[in-house]
Every structure is written in C-alpha cells, then in structure tokens.
Amino acid sequence: MSTDTRPAAPQHASPAAPRRPAPARRRRRRGNPLAGLGSLVWLVLVLVPLYTLVSASLMRQDEALNGDPLAFPTDPTLDNYGTVLDSGFLALLGNTAIVAVATVALVLVLSVPVAYVAVRTRSRLSSLAFRTFLLGVAIPAQAVIVPLYLLIGKMGLYDTLYAIILPTAAFSMPVAVLVLSGTMRDVSEEMYEAMSLDGASPFRMLWQLAVPLSKAGISTVAIFSALQAWNGFLFPLILTQSEENRVLTLGLFNFMSQFGVNIPAVLAAIVLSVVPIFAVYLVARRALVNGLMGVGGK
Amino acid sequence: MSHHTPAKRRGDRKAAVGNVGRPPVGWAVPGILFFAVFAIVPLAIAVYLSFCEWDGLNSPTPTGLDNWTRLFKDSEFGQAAWLSLLLTTISWAFQTPVALLLGVWAAGRQRSRAVLSAIFFIPLLLSTTAIAMLFHALLDPNFGVIKEIGPWIGVDPNVMGSSTGALLMVAFVGGWQFMPFHTLIYQGGARQIPEVLYQAASIDGAGMVRQFFHITLPQLRHTMTTSSVLMIVGSLTYFDTVLIMTKGGPGTDTTILPYLMYRTGFQTYDLGYAAAIATALVVVATGLSLILVRFSGFGSMRSTREGM
Numbered sequence: 100m101s102t103d104t105r106p107a108a109p110q111h112a113s114p115a116a117p118r119r120p121a122p123a124r125r126r127r128r129r130g131n132p133l134a135g136l137g138s139l140v141w142l143v144l145v146l147v148p149l150y151t152l153v154s155a156s157l158m159r160q161d162e163a164l165n166g167d168p169l170a171f172p173t174d175p176t177l178d179n180y181g182t183v184l185d186s187g188f189l190a191l192l193g194n195t196a197i198v199a200v201a202t203v204a205l206v207l208v209l210s211v212p213v214a215y216v217a218v219r220t221r222s223r224l225s226s227l228a229f230r231t232f233l234l235g236v237a238i239p240a241q242a243v244i245v246p247l248y249l250l251i252g253k254m255g256l257y258d259t260l261y262a263i264i265l266p267t268a269a270f271s272m273p274v275a276v277l278v279l280s281g282t283m284r285d286v287s288e289e290m291y292e293a294m295s296l297d298g299a300s301p302f303r304m305l306w307q308l309a310v311p312l313s314k315a316g317i318s319t320v321a322i323f324s325a326l327q328a329w330n331g332f333l334f335p336l337i338l339t340q341s342e343e344n345r346v347l348t349l350g351l352f353n354f355m356s357q358f359g360v361n362i363p364a365v366l367a368a369i370v371l372s373v374v375p376i377f378a379v380y381l382v383a384r385r386a387l388v389n390g391l392m393g394v395g396g397k
Numbered sequence: 398m399s400h401h402t403p404a405k406r407r408g409d410r411k412a413a414v415g416n417v418g419r420p421p422v423g424w425a426v427p428g429i430l431f432f433a434v435f436a437i438v439p440l441a442i443a444v445y446l447s448f449c450e451w452d453g454l455n456s457p458t459p460t461g462l463d464n465w466t467r468l469f470k471d472s473e474f475g476q477a478a479w480l481s482l483l484l485t486t487i488s489w490a491f492q493t494p495v496a497l498l499l500g501v502w503a504a505g506r507q508r509s510r511a512v513l514s515a516i517f518f519i520p521l522l523l524s525t526t527a528i529a530m531l532f533h534a535l536l537d538p539n540f541g542v543i544k545e546i547g548p549w550i551g552v553d554p555n556v557m558g559s560s561t562g563a564l565l566m567v568a569f570v571g572g573w574q575f576m577p578f579h580t581l582i583y584q585g586g587a588r589q590i591p592e593v594l595y596q597a598a599s600i601d602g603a604g605m606v607r608q609f610f611h612i613t614l615p616q617l618r619h620t621m622t623t624s625s626v627l628m629i630v631g632s633l634t635y636f637d638t639v640l641i642m643t644k645g646g647p648g649t650d651t652t653i654l655p656y657l658m659y660r661t662g663f664q665t666y667d668l669g670y671a672a673a674i675a676t677a678l679v680v681v682a683t684g685l686s687l688i689l690v691r692f693s694g695f696g697s698m699r700s701t702r703e704g705m
Contacts, residue, residue, distance in 0.1 A: 134502035138513055141499060144573070145517060151542050152531055164540050213428035215420055222422050228429050231437070237626070237686040238436055239634040241655040242679040245662050245672045246442035247435070248453070269435030272428065295418035304418055330524045332637040337663060348526040352641065355530055362534050369527045376522045388518065391578060392585040 156180070156366035163363045179367035186357065187342070188371060191350035196375075198263050198346055199328040205268040206275050206324040207317065213272075214279035215305050219291075229280065235273035240266070244337050251338050262338035263346060267331050271324035278323070278393055282316030283309050318386055319393030329376065347372055440679065446672035453666045464673040473649060474674065477657040480564065481633055481681070484653055487568040488632035489625060496576055496624065500583025501613055514584075521577040529641035532570045536642075560650035563643050567651055570642065571635050579624045586620030587613065626686050633682050654678045 556562035662671030
C-alpha cells in the first residue's frame with residue numbers, strides 16, 4: 100500500500116499531538132503503578148500470540164502438533180512459507196493492493212469536495228449532506244449486504260474487483276467526510292479572504308489552500324480507507340467467487356480449509372499477510388499512528 | 398449542529414467580502430450520489446426486501462409482514478439479538494477501561510512508553526481474518542498453545558467448547574485487535590488536556606487518583622463517546638471473527654445477529670428473511686448510537702475544550 104507512505108512526513112505532527120514542554124509532563128506522569136502494571140500485562144497478552152505465530156510457522160507439522168507450542172522450533176524450516184507461496188499467495192496480494200489503492204483514490208476524490216462544501220457553504224443541502232454522512236457512520240456493512248448482492252448483480256459487477264472497491268469506498272466515506280471537514284474547518288477565514296482578494300476561483304482555493312493545509316486529515320483518511328480495504332472480508336466473501344478475483348483476506352480463509360491440520364502452513368500464510376503492512380509500519384510508523392489517532396477526532 | 402456556529406460567526410464578520418469564492422454546492426453531488434447508491438439506497442432496498450420472499454435467483458415476491466411476524470416469534474432471532482447485546486456489552490466493558498488506562502499512560506512521552514506503544518500497535522496491522530485464524534489455531538484444544546498455558550492461567554483448554562467460554566473468547570479476540578486503536582484515540586485525547594489543569598490541581602494538593610477522576614476523566618468525556626460509538630457499532634458487527642473462530646457454535650451459542658443473517662441469507666438462501674434480520678440490526682445499531690449521542694452530546698464532539 101504505497102499510498103500510506105506518501106502523505107504525512109514524520110515531522111508534521113498531527114494537531115492531535117501538540118508539543119508541550121517535556122519536563123512538566125514527565126513530573127506529572129511519573130510512576131503510575133497501576134497503569135504501568137496493566138501495560139506490562141497487556142504486553143504479555145500481545146506478545147505471546149505473536150511469538151507463537153512466528154515460531155510455530157517455522158516448525159514442521161509433527162512438531163507443531165505434538166511438541167510444546169511455546170518452545171523454540173528445534174529445527175526451523177521455511178518449507179511452510181514455500182507451501183503458501185506455491186498456493187497463489189502473490190496473486191492474492193496483488194488483488195488486495197489494487198483494491199486498496201483504488202479505494203483510497205476513490206474515497207479522497209469523492210470526500211474532499213463534500214467536506215469542502217460542508218465547511219465553506221451554509222446551504223440547507225450541504226448541512227443535510229453532512230448530517231447524512233454523520234449518521235452513515237452507524238450503518239453496518241452487514242445491513243446492506245443482501246441488497247448489495249442484488250445491486251452488484253444487476254450492475255453486472257458480481258465477481259469483479261469493482262464489486263469490492265465500490266462498496267468499500269462508500270463505507271469509508273462517512274468517517275472520511277467527518278475527519279476532512281474537521282481539519283478543513285481549521286483553515287482560517289482570513290486566508291480564504293486573502294485568496295479571494297487575489298481573485299482566486301473556488302477551485303484554486305481548494306487546491307492551493309484547503310488541500311495543502313489539510314494534509315494531516317487527508318493522510319488519516321488515506322490510512323483509514325486503506326486499512327478498510329486491507330481488512331475487508333464480508334464484501335469479498337459475498338460479492339466475489341472466482342480465484343482470479345480473490346483478495347488476501349478471503350484467500351487466507353480458504354487456506355484454512357485447504358491446509359486443514361497443517362497449522363504451520365496456515366500460520367505462515369498469516370505471517371506473510373502481515374509482511375507488507377508491517378514494512379509500511381516500519382517506514383512510516385508515525386504517519387500511521389498519527390493518522391489513526393486522527394480518526395478519533397481532535 | 399455545533400459545526401455551524403463558528404462558520405456563521407466568521408461569515409458575519411466578513412460580510413464585506415460576501416460570498417465570493419464560496420464553492421458551488423454541486424461539488425458535493427458526486428460524493429453524495431455515490432454514497433447514496435452504495436449505502437443509502439441499499440438500506441432502503443433492505444427494508445423493502447424484508448417484506449418479500451427471495452431466494453436470490455427469481456425475483457423477490459412481496460409477502461407483507463410475514464418475515465416480521467416470523468422474526469418476532471423466532472427464538473433463534475431472540476437468542477441472536479441477546480447474544481449481540483451481550484457481546485457488545487462485554488466488549489465495551491473490557492475495552493474501555495483497558496484502552497483508557499493504556500491511552501492515558503501512553504500519552505506520557507517517555508522513551509519506554511513509546512517503545513511499548515509501538516509494540517501494542519502491532520495487532521492493528523493484522524487483518525480481522527488473520528487474527529481470528531491465529532486464535533482459532535492458538536485455542537485449538539488439541540494442538541493450540543491453550544493446552545499448555547490454559548491450566549497454568551486457569552482457563553479450560555477446551556474453552557471454545559463451552560458456550561460462555563466461546564463468547565468470552567470472541568470478545569477477547571475483538572479486544573485484542575481493536576485495543577490499539579482505542580488506546581490511540583484516548584492517547585490523542587489525553588494529550589490535548591491542558592497541562593495547566595494538572596498544575597493547578599497539584600497546587601491544590603490533589604493526588605494522582607483525584608487528578609485522574611476529576612480532570613482526566615471529565616476532560617476525556619467526548620473522546621469516550623467517540624470511542625464507545627465505534628466500539629458498539631464495531632462489536633455489533635463482529636462477523637469475520639465469529640465465522641472463523643466458532644461458526645456460531647457451540648450449537649448456536651455464539652450466533653450473533655450478523656452471523657444469523659449470513660447463515661439465513663447466504664447458506665439457506667432465504668434472503669428476504671435475512672433482510673429483515675439486517676434491518677433489525679441497523680435499528681439496534683443506530684438506536685444505540687443515537688442514545689449514546691444524546692446522552693453525552695456527541696454533536697459537540699469537536700469542542701472538548703469549550704468554555705475554558
């Protein structure tokens with residue numbers, strides 16, 4: 100998901116995280132034993148499953164089934180990863196990448212104007228639209244899957260990647276509009292006035308003022324919708340069928356029955372599915388973290 | 398809508414410039430239409446289909462209130478609705494305190510906290526599918542880690558075989574996945590609390606616990622609403638997790654509404670009845686969110702610091 104790395108440069112901390120003088124904070128937050136202990140417990144709960152995931156994926160099948168699952172693999176092997184790669188893993192990854200990039204592009208192209216209009220105009224229509232999106236946050240995708248099955252079928256899009264991209268983008272839009280209008284509202288009126296005195300068109304104001312100043316919100320939206328696409332399971336499950344249009348999540352699910360009790364291979368598939376996004380995380384951790392923090396509002 | 402107030406105020410002030418440079422409302426039309434086609438219209442069709450019989454092949458035929466009378470008599474639906482509420486409540490009660498504590502703790506800027514936060518974030522990188530599959534393997538009574546660790550921490554290795562155990566595990570796995578996200582939300586919220594409040598409180602001699610309950614918690618009110626709405630809508634719709642980890646079992650004891658809808662619609666192809674279940678799901682989800690919004694003033698979620 101190349102889109103994730105682009106938007107937020109590390110130095111531009113999101114408005115959610117204003118720098119404050121460190122010393123005062125350090126004094127205030129020193130030694131909170133309960134939270135400190137709690138975080139250690141949570142650390143164990145996070146690490147044990149992850150450790151087992153990786154270590155068992157390196158085991159041979161009989162060792163994983165009979166041995167101590169917490170022990171180190173006695174004779175680490177990469178065979179399981181070979182099995183997964185031979186089962187069409189890269190094609191799954193390719194499809195997911197296409198879906199993620201297309202979803203992000205579509206969400207941004209559609210949501211930026213909506214948010215801009217919601218912030219910059221005061222008409223009844225724009226406030227109605229804003230409210231609709233606000234309520235849209237609460238519409239669960241499951242609620243519309245039956246009609247979408249009908250609709251996508253009628254549009255002739257059943258079993259194509261479009262069948263995944265279009266609904267995924269639509270269901271990312273409410274959060275996108277909320278986040279974007281939140282950041283765009285912070286662009287000061289004086290700047291718009293200055294630009295309008297220069298005779299700038301509304302489009303130029305959007306493109307040269309509102310968009311550049313909303314980079315934090317835009318990267319939040321890009322990350323959020325990329326993760327939606329990355330994570331999506333229900334739309335692919337119901338709206339696609341053939342192997343050529345299978346995305347990663349559905350592919351993983353199929354590996355589960357295909358590999359059966361070959362648990363190390365199942366685990367290797369899971370590890371491989373994390374590798375691309377983990378790479379993004381290592382490169383652009385701050386952008387990813389600040390981006391998601393932005394979903395919670397400012 | 399509170400978001401109008403600042404705009405209006407600014408608008409009056411700049412009356413001299415007028416409406417020059419305001420974007421045409423039409424710019425919003427493509428986005429609104431797109432959202433309408435793939436979210437709003439389907440919602441309306443779902444309601445319509447809930448009054449029809451449809452097998453997915455032939456055309457839907459209207460059957461009046463049949464699906465709905467059936468729904469209210471269907472004990473399986475009753476159980477699914479109850480399990481959904483139960484799962485949502487357990488998830489909320491599990492995630493909120495932990496995420497709140499971790500988030501407030503992680504808001505400090507020490508190096509150690511940054512490192513731990515980076516590790517805590519990792520589950521968020523795995524897809525729901527991957528996580529459900531991982532725990533399906535870990536909790537397998539014959540091959541999973543649970544047979545080693547279970548007795549040690551007082552969990553029956555066959556936890557997935559018991560109704561309560563399976564439901565609790567689904568809630569735990571959901572929490573395992575989404576905790577980092579909610580922790581981040583709280584972390585972001587906690588970093589916005591003005592330092593001066595804490596300084597004033599310590600001058601007044603308030604200890605850490607008092608500061609937490611009298612400053613941190615009230616200041617995080619809106620953050621908590623945001624996070625809770627997302628949690629509730631999220632856990633009402635745990636579907637991948639249930640499909641992969643339990644297939645609704647043992648028996649039907651983890652068959653929550655979305656899974657019942659899936660089974661009815663796409664395994665027995667009774668799509669009209671499935672649409673009725675889906676409609677009921679929306680009513681519950683929107684209802685709960687609206688109550689929460691009313692109850693805590695979500696509309697003003699932007700103005701955490703208003704009046705200071």
